[in-house]
Amino acid sequence: MLGHTMSAMVNNSQAAPVTPPGSPHKTQLSGLDRWFEITQRGSDVGREVRGGLVTFFTMAYIIALNPIIIGSEADSTGRLISGAPKYLDAARTQVDWAAVADSKMMVAAGTALIAGLMTILMGVWGRYPLGLATGLGLNAMLAYAIAPQMTWAQAMGLVVWEGILITLLVMTGIRTAVFRAVPPPMRTAISVGIGLFVTFVGLMDAGVVRKPAGSTPVELGINGSLMGWPIAVCITGFLLLVILYTRKVRGAMLLSILLTSVLAVVVEAVFKVGPTFLADGSKKATGWALNVPKLPSAADFASPSLGTLGKVDMLGAFSPEGHFSFKVFLGLLLLVFSLLLADFFDTVGTVVAIGQEGDLLNDKGNPPHLQQILTVDSVAAMAGGLGGVSSNTSYIESAAGVGEGARTGLASVVTGIAFLLSIFLTPIVDMIPSEAAAPVLAFVGYLMMSQVAHVDWDDVEDGIPAFLTIVLMPFAYSITTGIGAGFIVYCLIKLIKGKAAQVHPLLWAVSALFVLYFGQGILMSLIDKL
Structure with missing residues (x-):
């Protein structure tokens, strides 16, 4: 049973009555x-469905964005992830745009399929309101730093x-132990930092804040x-959400996304x-940032074409010229380590x-079914x-669904089903511009900022790492990056204060x-100099 005060958004909805342990009605x-x-x-089923849909709409941009990153870049052989050559000439100056378009369609379908299956698995086994899809940052590293050094199949093998x-790490219990x-102070700081991060993502996605x-x-x-x-539509959507939330309208976030999308289509x-x-x-x-709402x-x-599935070479990257190279192995090991550490702690923070x-x-700061959650993510x-x-x-972005009221894995099942349907309904998903989802992400930052009061800012041992x-x-x-810097400084201050024994060895x-x-x-x- 939950023992803490529910968040502000929860109080805006009528929660289903909680059956006390041992109640004769529990078996019903x-x-x-x-x-x-x-x-x-x-919670109740209605809230879970609404929360799951909100999570999907705030994540759906990945169906359009991942193909741009993964589907349009060539590997070391000049081929796209589809296997087709990207260029029409040997000098690689004339792009085969038809081949790029086909490659992007394959990646879009594959992105929706894997996201749908993994999110449903998270819902059914992890029983946590958490959506999964291709990780931004990780895909960029793969497309721009790793694939140009090898084939796409070898990059996917890594x-x-x-x-x-x-x-x-999960099966041995190490990931759970970490x-x-x-x-606790760092957990709070992680949550608040992610709130600001999500707000920044939303503002950038809508072009309200941008690189000049x-x-x-x-x-x-x-x-x-x-x-x-587009910016006018985004601002209107945010004001609409504020009005709906203030008026305690059930499903405020979902309504905001849908109504703002309709406005965008009209505009x-x-x-x-x-x-x-x-x-x-x-x-x-002044154009639409990603999807054109029409x-x-x-x-x-x-x-849909699922041509990217199964194109994996697990060993080729380690033997690029047909024989093992210790220098290549060290370089690839560092790349895999970077992917692992980023994936590991992004999930911890989320x-x-x-x-x-x-x-x-x-009361120890751990979610239910932690082992299953981390296993599904892995x-x-x-x-x-x-x-x-x-x-x-x-x-x-799952925080948007939680802000709407999602509390269980049923919301993730709804999100996953929506991803699977989007394989066949991509044009409908493309009607939702990022300017319609961005207000919800920005608003979630407000909901998560309230936890900043739980950090003791007068105590430098907690305050500086949290900051x-x-x-x-x-x-x-x-x-x-935020988690890593906080951890290092937390340990350093404890060492300076003579309290190193208070830090968990795993930390x-x-x-x-x-x-x-x-x-x-x-x-x-240094490896390059070997």
Whole structure:
């Protein structure tokens, strides 16, 4: 039974009555309710369905974005992940755009398939309101840093190895033990930092905040001004969400996404805004960031192709010229280590943040069914490699679904089914622009910021590591970076204060690994000199 105060969003909905242990009515709960612990967690089926749909809509951008990253880049042989050549000439100057389009369609279908299967598995086995899909950052590293050094099949083989290693860490209990070794102040800081990170992601996705052409790192809108219909739609969506939330309307987040999407479709139909990235490679600053919201035609519904599945070479990367090379092995080992550490701690941060936002953590700060949650996440990394879509991992956008009221794995089943349907209904999913989902992500940051009061800021042993964790997540655009910096400084301050014995041995080990992680550029340069 949950013992803490439910989050603000939960109080806006009527929770199902919780049946006390030993109650004679407890046996009347359905099998679905008992398995997913719906009543036990103070939820109901309607809230789980709404929460699952909100999570899907805030994650759906990956179906459009992953093909752009994975599907359009060539490997060392000049071939796309589909196996087709990217270029029409030997000099690699003329791109075969038809082949690129086919490759991107394959990646889109594979992305939705693996995300759907893994999210359903998380719901049924992990019983946690957590969506999984191709990890951003991990896919970029694969496309821009790893694949150019080898074939796509070999690159996906490294992803599978990363998944195998992280699964072994779960099966041996090491990953679970590391999760439990994180001290409470750092757990709180991770949750708050992720709230700011999610807010920043939402604002960037909608173009409300963006990278300027000038010298400042970021700016408001275009040259410091909120210009263009897409930004207007995003702001309208946020204000609508605030109104619905303030009025305690059930399903406020889902309604906000749907109504804002309808508004976006109308705006596009009337004003012909168009995309940000044009076909000739130029950019239109006031265009839609990712999806152009428009009603699909019958021709848009094409049969999905799953050609990326199973294209994996597990050993080829280690023997690029037909024989083993110790130098190549060390370099690849460092790449796999980077993938593993990023995947490992992104998940730790996400699970903690979701648990705290949904009041799902026990008195020791651990979620229910932790072993199963971490196992599914680890298997998802392997599945992403086998599916040819890059490592799949837990999505912090799930916090939007939790904010809507999701508390159980049933919400994840709903999210997963939506992903599977999107394989065949991609044009309908493409009607939801990022400008409609961004307001929800930004609003989730508000919900998660409330936990900042739980950090003792007067105590430097907790305050300084918590501060670094919180600020580095959005500023470095990396959950893993924030966690790593916080861990290292936490251990360092304890050492300076003569309290090293208070730090869990696993936290010392993890901090040492993070030192290597942050110094991987130096290590790679040393390996290159061998």
